[in-house]
Amino acid sequence: MDRVFARIIEKFGAPIDRQEVPSSSIERYRGKLPDQLLVYWAEHGWCGYGDGAFWLVNPQEYEGVVASWLEGTPLEKLDSYHLIARSAFGDLYFWGEKTGASLNITSILSRYLTFSSALGDEQMDKQLRNFLLTRDLESNDYGRLLKPAKKKLGVLSHDEMYGFVPALMLGGADTLEHLGKVKAVEHLTLLSQIAELQPYGFSDI
Structure with a gap:
């Protein structure tokens, strides 16, 4: 195990609900995602x-989610994006084929952040390692609800997330009482249709 995954396990803990990656998926994304x-x-x-605070995911399963969030927005023209990771509460981490780790979406708030990469194409592997090394438990634990949610609802499977019902953008409350275990793809698609995606302002961060 290299230092990147040793550090991830040190910060987060042992992996759960592992899905083996078929060679066809690896070949599908060769040249689109970093070799690393x-x-x-x-x-x-x-x-x-x-x-389940942080997940590395199969981008193919989330192609519809990516399209639903980005179609008709300025982001659609910036790059070809693939979802490579997400949090338990629907923070979405995108990889742009030209721009790398340059877009995050907070799905429950319908807000996004873009980043300008200081690394060239030849350094995409380095950028990927930097992305993974800068993930941490705190930033993926919305409202410190992860432990109480796990106690109330159980540990997530790879296709699940914790979602607020009703959604925050519909006036729901961000409390444990309004949190449920939901199917990730379906819930993320629903959230994309509730409110227009907006950039974070300086006062929001």
Whole structure:
């Protein structure tokens, strides 16, 4: 195990609900995603860390989610994006084929952040390692609800997330009482249709 995944496990804990990655998926994304990520897929699979706080996911399963969030927005023209990771509460981490780790969406708030990459195409593997090394449990634990949610609802499977019902953008409350375990793809698609995606303002961060 290299230092990147050793650090991830040190920060989050052992992986859960590992899905083996078929060679066809690796070939599907060769040239679109960093070679280093494909190596990690082959070695570690798609799985969750921190009892499901942070997930490395199969981008193909989320193609519809990506389209639903980005179609008709200025982001659609910036790059070809693939969802490579997400949090238990629907923070979405995108990889742009030209711009790398340059877009995050907070789905429950319908807000996004873009980043300008200081690394060129030849350094995408380095950028991928930097992305993984800067993930942490706190930033993926919305409102410190992860432990109480796990106690109330159980540990997530790879296709699940914790979602607020009703959704926050519909006036729901961000409390444990309004949190449920939902199917990730379906819930993320629903959230994309509730409110227009907006950039974070300086006062929001």
